Amino acid sequence: MPALAADESIPTTNAKHMSSLSRMLLVYDGTDEAKAALARCAALSRALSAEVDVVAVVDPVTANAQAAGLLGDLAHHRIEEFARHELQRAVGTLADDGIAARGYVRFGRPADAIAAHAATTRPDLIVVGHCARSGFARWWRERPVHFDLAERLHGAALIVVTVPSP
Numbered sequence: 470m471p472a473l474a475a476d477e478s479i480p481t482t483n484a485k486h487m488s489s490l491s492r493m494l495l496v497y498d499g500t501d502e503a504k505a506a507l508a509r510c511a512a513l514s515r516a517l518s519a520e521v522d523v524v525a526v527v528d529p530v531t532a533n534a535q536a537a538g539l540l541g542d543l544a545h546h547r548i549e550e551f552a553r554h555e556l557q558r559a560v561g562t563l564a565d566d567g568i569a570a571r572g573y574v575r576f577g578r579p580a581d582a583i584a585a586h587a588a589t590t591r592p593d594l595i596v597v598g599h600c601a602r603s604g605f606a607r608w609w610r611e612r613p614v615h616f617d618l619a620e621r622l623h624g625a626a627l628i629v630v631t632v633p634s635p
Contacts, residue, residue, distance in 0.1 A: 493521045494592035494625075496583055496614070499555035502598030506630040507559055510596040513628075514568045519594070521563055521570040524586050525556040526579045549574070579614045584621045596628045 495510040497503045514521050527549050556572040563570035575582035587595060597614060619627055 490517045490593040490626075491519050492590065492592045493517075493519045493594045493596060494583070494587055494590065495521055495523045495559065496579070496595070496597040497523050497525055497556060497559045498552070499558070500598065502630065502632045503555075503559075504598070505632045506596045506598035506628075507562060509628065509630045511563055511566050511568060513594065513596070514563070515566065521568055522586070522590055522592065523556060523559045523563070523570055523572045524575055524583060525552040525559075525572070526575050526577070526582045527552045528576075528578055528582075580618055580621065583614065583618060587622055587625060592625050594626050594628055595622065596630065599629050599631045 493510060493514055495506060497507060510521060513519065552574055556574060560570045560572040573586060575586055577585075583595070595618065597618070
């Protein structure tokens with residue numbers, strides 16, 4: 470097959486046979502990478518006229534482990550409260566852009582919670598943010614959630630929006 474020139478496109482004669490990409494899932498936690506994913510998700514949603522489920526995951530086990538087991542009930546409540554606040558912010562941003570969006574708080578390990586949500590809602594596209602880490606930070610932090618999602622999700626396209634490390 471010959472290479473395409475910069476202004477050429479591939480003909481889409483079978484476009485009517487392609488499935489419509491009408492459902493999206495955005496993983497959102499309020500970080501810079503999640504905000505970049507939100508912007509990309511909004512642009513894709515407008516282009517595809519897709520509805521968006523926004524999922525915020527509260528992972529009390531990992532949070533407690535990172536705090537050496539010192540988190541109490543109040544801290545767990547504050548983590549959930551923060552997740553709900555950020556979730557409302559993301560859903561509001563999408564709604565302000567005229568995008569139909571619903572928010573969900575899920576509990577557990579992020580990959581487990583997102584995969585379970587995706588299994589019940591069957592999104593066509595899943596958008597997650599990622600911060601490219603370098604050096605020691607790559608080894609110190611846990612495995613990025615999109616690695617686990619790529620191995621577990623079937624039938625959905627995974628879009629990873631990468632932002633540079635701080």
